[in-house]
Amino acid sequence: MEEAHPGLHEGAADDSCGECLDLTSCQLHDLDGIEIPRSLVELELTANRLSELDPRIGELSLLKKLCLRQNLLTDESVEPLSRWAAISGLHELVLRDNKLTKLPDVSNFKNLLLFDVSFNEISSLNGLSKVSNTLKELYVSKNEVTKMEELEHLHELQILELGSNRLRVMENLHTLKKLQELWLGRNRIRAVNLCGLQNIRKLSLQSNRLTSMLGFQECIALEELYLSHNGISKMEGLSTLINLRVLDVSSNKVTEISDIEKLTRLEDLWLNDNQIVSLEGIESAVASSKEKLTTIYLEHNPCAKLPDYASMLRNVFPNLQQIDSHVFL
Known part of the structure; x- marks a missing residue:
């Protein structure tokens, strides 16, 4: 079992050395009483009980990776992300396994490389068009998505995970020329349509029709x-x-x-x-x-x-x- 308030350790994020604060599995309801140094490059908050975002996160100008996996965050509680200009250089944002019903506005992050909103209750990819075209990895598995849309501008995308949704048709993939992995298992797809993509290395269509x-x-x-x-x-x-x-x-x-x-x-x-x-x-x-x-x-x-x-x-x-x-x- 990890200590309740583990200390800082030297780590690496996106090939840049810097500090990482790992508070995984601390069962925190908030970050009151936790020191959050301005020098943080990574903030790991997996498996806590957070329902709000601490405003101090929005002041971490060096932050490259923010992981909020397995918390209690709602659409309303992640809304501040769209206004926090100081962390606009973020490279990885993980909101996996929360209580989201729609894609959050992450247009603030102009250099985003990885975006994970899997295991939520998102019903549509509406808003994906605002995600930076620098994105390389997108994970939206285990949601309620019914249509592949707003993907066309993601020219740098290499991994797309849309497994365990309600998709019936493979579509709007034609501009994803760099896509190497496509995961579409556990959907309702009846026919293969890769829209002319030729660089795919890994492809899953398990448990479809x-x-x-x-x-x-x-x-x-x-x-x-x-x-x-x-x-x-x-x-x-x-x-x-x-x-x-x-x-x-x-x-x-x-x-x-x-x-x-x-x-x-x-x-x-x-x-x-x-x-x-x-x-x-x-x-x-x-x-x-x-x-x-x-x-x-x-x-x-x-x-x-x-x-x-x-x-x-x-x-x-x-x-x-x-x-x-x-x-x-």
Whole structure:
């Protein structure tokens, strides 16, 4: 358990050395009695009981990182952020797991790089257009968002997390040319539309309503693709993904392994909980990754009930380290 009022320690924020005050898990209802030095570069207030922002925070002209995760902050209580000019140089603002119902006005922060409002009750991305176009990471998971909007100006964005919302359509992504990670799991998306983006490296559409894998063909930089818990019956649109290392199509309706025979870098293949009846032809189906493959999941398929199931796979793939939950030393 941390001390109630831990002291200052030397830290780093955004490659600039400076002081950090870490008050994580102190169960504070306010910061009365806590010294807040003007020299702070990082202020960590995760897991407290704060319902208001201490006005002294607005005077920290050197502040680069402000973390208010897991508190009791409302729309009204974070409103002062829009007026505190002294902290306009902030790089990271974390308001994850509070009581927000809308995006706060953060137009004051002209150099913002990371903005996290996940685990709130936000129903719309209205106001996102005011967020600085310097932003590189945006996290709005576990909210009530229904539409992807006001994203067009975020040309520097590299990570976009919108999982666990109420999205039905992939849209308004076409200007995010530098986007490398897109997380859209646990939504209501029925079709893939990456709006011409080609630099995506990690993409998750787990637990949506997809019935087709088509739509990834131009994403040749893709390294990790997560499509579990959908309604996909056929593996397709994968042959151009020459950099793919991880493919997860578990918990779908796939009947055979296909369209990955040209992939040379595949290391992890997750196909458990599907309808694959036979292992016949698996060697040719994964031909180019035969030496590279280290992990394969096929449990809860009819083929996994074959008596020599594991030995067959180990004979085909000489460098396998894991079959289902079984790890080989």
